Amino acid sequence: MDGFYSLFFLWSVWIYTTFILSRQNQLRFRIAFLSLLLLIVYPFSISLFSIPMQLSSIILLIICYFYFSKLKFWKKVYMFLAIFIIMIGYSGFSLLELYDPVWIFMDRKFLFGFVLFLLAQLLYPRSLPSQILCAFTGTIHGEIIYSLILKKWGFPYII
Known part of the structure; x- marks a missing residue:
């Protein structure tokens, strides 16, 4: 369950910005892209x-x-x-x-x-x-x- 809250928050943000937030909102793409990027790189560490x-x-x-x-x-x-x-x-x-x-x-x-x-x-x-x-x-x-x-x-x- 390591990182459950982080992953839940990032998925919730992505779902909200992708499906609920207005398409005219200028921050929509940036927030969705950032949340997906953070979800993709979450398991990696350097x-x-x-x-x-x-x-x-x-x-x-x-x-x-x-x-x-x-x-x-x-x-x-x-x-x-x-x-x-x-x-x-x-x-x-x-x-x-x-x-x-x-x-x-x-x-x-x-x-x-x-x-x-x-x-x-x-x-x-x-x-x-x-x-x-x-x-x-x-x-x-x-x-x-x-x-x-x-x-x-x-x-x-x-x-």
Whole structure:
């Protein structure tokens, strides 16, 4: 059942954009193409700088960097700080789960989702694209930090 929520979400997005979303919507093709691309590359992983990463994470990170590069300077600075906050929160929460799992009273995916939603709402209360960009980039960077910490101790962890 590894990745059930991700696969379910990607298939749901593809079905919605293909069959339900209006054909006049300009984002329809991009979203459907991206969801299918992520579904296709989901089982593949590569080692990048001696860190095993799934190809879908790398694709999402490249897309996030592309949209991040289009921002103005001060918005980039604020976005960088917001990504840093989410990255530290995500890796800290993962380390808390590793060191003291008694505090995690629910499934980690729901808690991570709630914390990410809350942080994204606090950092960008009015902009959904900025929330998504910040949450994706911060989460992937948090996974990289967590993977580097686990690698130091000899535990394999795929991002």
